[in-house]
Amino acid sequence: MTRHLFFGIAISLALGAGWLVVRLTGVEPVALWTDRLVFLLIAVIAGYFFYARGQPHLRLPWRRVTQSAHGMSALVVLSVFIAIGLLDSLHYRPALDGRGARGEIAHSSEVLSVFDAIAKPLTAHRERTYSAPFATRAFARETLEVPGPDGRPRQVREFPRLTSGGAHLEDEAERGRDVLARTTLGLGVASLLWGVIAAVGTFSQARRARRPAREAWRAIWRAETRTPWRAVLITSGVLLALAGPALTLCASYHILGTDKVGRDVFYLALKSIRTGLVIGTLTTLVLLPFAVALGTMAGYFRGWVDDLIQYLYTTINSIPGVLLIAAAVLMMQVVIDRHTDLFPTGAQRADVRLLVLCAILGLTGWTTLARLLRGEALKLRELEFVQAAQAFGVRSERIITRHIFPNVMHIVLITLVIEFSSLVLAEAVLSYVGVGVDPSMISFGTMINAARLEMSREPVVWWTLAAAFVFMFVLVLAANLFADAVRDAFDPRVNVGALVPV
Amino acid sequence: MIAYITRRALYAVPILVGVNLITFLLFFVVNTPDDMARMQLGVRRVTPEAIEKWKAEHGYDKPMLYNGRTEGLGRVTDTIFYEKSVRLFAFDFGNADDGRSIRHEILTRMWPSLALQVPVFLVGLAAYVTFALLMAFFRATYIDFWGVVLCVAMMSISSLFYIIGGQYLLSKLWNLVPISGYAGGLDAFKFLALPVVIGVVGGIGSNSRWYRTIFLEEMGKDYVRTARAKGLAETSVMFRHVLKNGMIPILTGAVVVIPSLFMGALIAESFFGIPGLGSYTIDAIQAQDFSVVRSMVFLGSVLYIVGLLLTDISYTMVDPRVRFE
Numbered sequence: 001m002t003r004h005l006f007f008g009i010a011i012s013l014a015l016g017a018g019w020l021v022v023r024l025t026g027v028e029p030v031a032l033w034t035d036r037l038v039f040l041l042i043a044v045i046a047g048y049f050f051y052a053r054g055q056p057h058l059r060l061p062w063r064r065v066t067q068s069a070h071g072m073s074a075l076v077v078l079s080v081f082i083a084i085g086l087l088d089s090l091h092y093r094p095a096l097d098g099r100g101a102r103g104e105i106a107h108s109s110e111v112l113s114v115f116d117a118i119a120k121p122l123t124a125h126r127e128r129t130y131s132a133p134f135a136t137r138a139f140a141r142e143t144l145e146v147p148g149p150d151g152r153p154r155q156v157r158e159f160p161r162l163t164s165g166g167a168h169l170e171d172e173a174e175r176g177r178d179v180l181a182r183t184t185l186g187l188g189v190a191s192l193l194w195g196v197i198a199a200v201g202t203f204s205q206a207r208r209a210r211r212p213a214r215e216a217w218r219a220i221w222r223a224e225t226r227t228p229w230r231a232v233l234i235t236s237g238v239l240l241a242l243a244g245p246a247l248t249l250c251a252s253y254h255i256l257g258t259d260k261v262g263r264d265v266f267y268l269a270l271k272s273i274r275t276g277l278v279i280g281t282l283t284t285l286v287l288l289p290f291a292v293a294l295g296t297m298a299g300y301f302r303g304w305v306d307d308l309i310q311y312l313y314t315t316i317n318s319i320p321g322v323l324l325i326a327a328a329v330l331m332m333q334v335v336i337d338r339h340t341d342l343f344p345t346g347a348q349r350a351d352v353r354l355l356v357l358c359a360i361l362g363l364t365g366w367t368t369l370a371r372l373l374r375g376e377a378l379k380l381r382e383l384e385f386v387q388a389a390q391a392f393g394v395r396s397e398r399i400i401t402r403h404i405f406p407n408v409m410h411i412v413l414i415t416l417v418i419e420f421s422s423l424v425l426a427e428a429v430l431s432y433v434g435v436g437v438d439p440s441m442i443s444f445g446t447m448i449n450a451a452r453l454e455m456s457r458e459p460v461v462w463w464t465l466a467a468a469f470v471f472m473f474v475l476v477l478a479a480n481l482f483a484d485a486v487r488d489a490f491d492p493r494v495n496v497g498a499l500v501p502v
Numbered sequence: 503m504i505a506y507i508t509r510r511a512l513y514a515v516p517i518l519v520g521v522n523l524i525t526f527l528l529f530f531v532v533n534t535p536d537d538m539a540r541m542q543l544g545v546r547r548v549t550p551e552a553i554e555k556w557k558a559e560h561g562y563d564k565p566m567l568y569n570g571r572t573e574g575l576g577r578v579t580d581t582i583f584y585e586k587s588v589r590l591f592a593f594d595f596g597n598a599d600d601g602r603s604i605r606h607e608i609l610t611r612m613w614p615s616l617a618l619q620v621p622v623f624l625v626g627l628a629a630y631v632t633f634a635l636l637m638a639f640f641r642a643t644y645i646d647f648w649g650v651v652l653c654v655a656m657m658s659i660s661s662l663f664y665i666i667g668g669q670y671l672l673s674k675l676w677n678l679v680p681i682s683g684y685a686g687g688l689d690a691f692k693f694l695a696l697p698v699v700i701g702v703v704g705g706i707g708s709n710s711r712w713y714r715t716i717f718l719e720e721m722g723k724d725y726v727r728t729a730r731a732k733g734l735a736e737t738s739v740m741f742r743h744v745l746k747n748g749m750i751p752i753l754t755g756a757v758v759v760i761p762s763l764f765m766g767a768l769i770a771e772s773f774f775g776i777p778g779l780g781s782y783t784i785d786a787i788q789a790q791d792f793s794v795v796r797s798m799v800f801l802g803s804v805l806y807i808v809g810l811l812l813t814d815i816s817y818t819m820v821d822p823r824v825r826f827e
Binding site: 311312314315316317318319320322323324326327328330331334337338421425428429432433434435444448452455456460465469472473476477480481484 | 516517520521524525528529537538541654655657658659660661662663666669670674762765768769783784787788790792795796798799802803806807810
């Protein structure tokens with residue numbers, strides 16, 4: 001009970017603080033469609049966990065997930081990504097300086113997110129074009145005017161200093177020491193934070209095992225604890241050791257370089273996270289109702305219902321996935337272009353395109369899950385408890401919702417978690433084909449697409465690709481490992497492949 | 503057997519009709535020919551005359567489903583639906599926007615696609631089975647553990663990075679093979695070597711891991727225990743019994759993609775500049791040439807359905823218990 005109260009107070013405090021910030025800064029909150037759906041999804045997930053807490057048959061497998069070392073490591077990484085994604089999903093339009101005729105606040109047409117506000121140092125200073133990681137000078141020579149020996153300006157071709165990368169340095173030779181100092185500072189802060197996490201872990205372990213903290217600490221490092229604290233501490237240690245220096249350095253250097261139009265690649269990589277997460281999660285929101293309703297109905301009713309639904313999914317399956325997606329996206333692009341009046345800002349147009357992409361991926365992707373659920377429902381309908389319900393005259397829709405659905409829930413869950421990573425990967429491929437997200441939207445796909453042609457440059461512009469590769473790899477790997485843990489906990493025998501045939 | 507195949511083939515007809523209706527809906531109803539013309543000619547400042555001219559040039563100046571202005575059969579046949587959708591059943595694909603015959607393009611471009619896809623398929627199958635068998639043989643050891651770790655890591659890398667990384671390492675740094683391009687005859691080998699290797703490597707993660715679970719499942723069965731009990735060495739258990747029985751689900755699962763090998767690899771072909779059907783499709787999508795996209799959708803569906811048919815037949819061939827119902 002106290003815990004509920006605590007959550008209630010926390011949520012109201014957060015809402016109140018948000019309202020206060022909006023009032024004080026005069027910004028106009030903008031709820032993009034994907035934002036609303038993302039928060040709806042969060043509410044659904046929270047509701048599910050609230051429900052699962054009271055259900056022993058759901059609580060047990062989830063506890064098994066929290067006891068798997070690779071699952072918890074993946075969860076630590078994923079929660080960092082999700083936190084960035086959520087901050088990036090709170091959008092607003094900043095107030096302009098001047099006031100309107102009647103004293104009202106005018107708002108910029110640019111839509112920013114809370115994440116953009118936090119990452120202000122990354123966006124405030126742009127370079128003109130490419131620059132290497134930690135560079136103080138640009139990547140290409142430019143013609144500069146310098147005072148010559150006789151006092152008259154003289155034109156020379158050289159690499160100009162960057163406007164923000166290492167601009168605080170008087171002497172460029174100082175760079176090594178400066179980087180080292182900032183890295184040390186970052187590591188110091190990181191180790192403080194890590195110490196807090198380690199202390200929390202040790203004391204909660206000590207309390208649970210009713211042992212002194214010293215023994216609990218040793219048990220953690222011998223991996224004897226039920227919650228895999230060692231894996232959590234190692235993962236968060238590595239993450240903090242990377243994130244701490246990155247944060248202290250990124251304000252004064254472009255730690256991952258800049259792209260063709262001089263945007264900071266570190267910022268682009270962080271912004272791409274939201275796009276990947278939205279595609280990976282919202283697609284499942286579209287796919288779920290179709291797959292669950294049609295799959296269980298086909299298996300339960302059999303007969304002509306089964307024939308019809310099987311026909312439907314064989315037909316959709318037989319169309320090559322990428323082509324169907326491409327056709328649908330091209331068509332929707334025409335519709336969006338024709339109704340520009342509905343979406344006043346560029347961000348809204350890009351957002352609608354992202355939403356449409358999710359919807360299309362969902363509409364083409366429900367077939368695999370539906371087929372799995374149909375097979376399971378075919379088996380379940382012959383079991384005694386379903387037959388008993390039928391004998392008692394329970395209506396079919398009630399049997400499906402009360403008896404079939406809870407028993408196929410684990411397949412749904414496993415498939416959704418597994419599919420997340422394949423969707424993140426699919427986004428990159430679709431963006432390459434030209435039917436992915438809007439070209440103005442920052443995503444892994446658009447990053448790779450913009451950077452791949454630069455591989456033929458001499459010297460090679462490698463950092464954009466490297467950044468996209470590392471961030472995407474970590475996100476997908478964490479998702480894959482978490483999916484494995486969920487699958488092992490719920491049903492080790494379910495074998496599902498990738499849903500989106502890309 | 504023949505009766506069974508005929509029945510299965512007939513079952514494909516309603517599916518193809520469904521595919522046709524979906525593509526017709528997508529390409530002509532959601533998006534009318536006027537929209538297409540506007541998109542091709544530029545969205546703004548386009549005269550109605552220019553639109554009419556474009557439509558007439560590309561054969562879109564007809565009613566959708568029913569033509570009241572003509573007589574007899576022409577009322578149904580002289581329509582967009584008949585001209586553009588029904589004719590696909592006769593593999594009459596019409597012309598692309600650049601005026602070239604799509605059918606001719608398909609017939610010439612399928613060879614480079616096959617030259618790429620058939621080696622990827624065969625070499626890939628051999629490589630995945632070998633790797634999976636290796637992991638299953640050393641199950642519950644460090645080899646198995648790190649093998650699975652490697653698989654999961656490789657699954658987590660986007661296919662684009664395999665291509666970009668392969669091109670950079672082998673072509674640019676080591677100068678072993680040309681970065682992209684294609685030539686007929688024996689010269690094709692040096693152009694295809696890298697795409698084939700990348701195609702195989704890109705699939706190792708998910709496929710080997712999946713085949714490993716198939717082999718492990720097979721190893722838990724009674725006949726394996728019997729084989730061990732009668733004193734067979736572990737290697738002959740693996741190769742004589744487990745491999746043979748494990749290949750049944752692997753091969754029947756792989757059969758479905760064989761016809762689709764014609765369609766080529768979308769991404770690899772366009773990266774490596776191989777003039778196959780995959781790059782043709784990508785070019786058509788990027789140029790928004792809907793007649794080509796529509797033809798490829800239809801062709802892909804036909805090939806997939808052929809694949810399903812082959813799968814059913816292969817089941818009956820490897821497992822006599824499956825009857826032709």
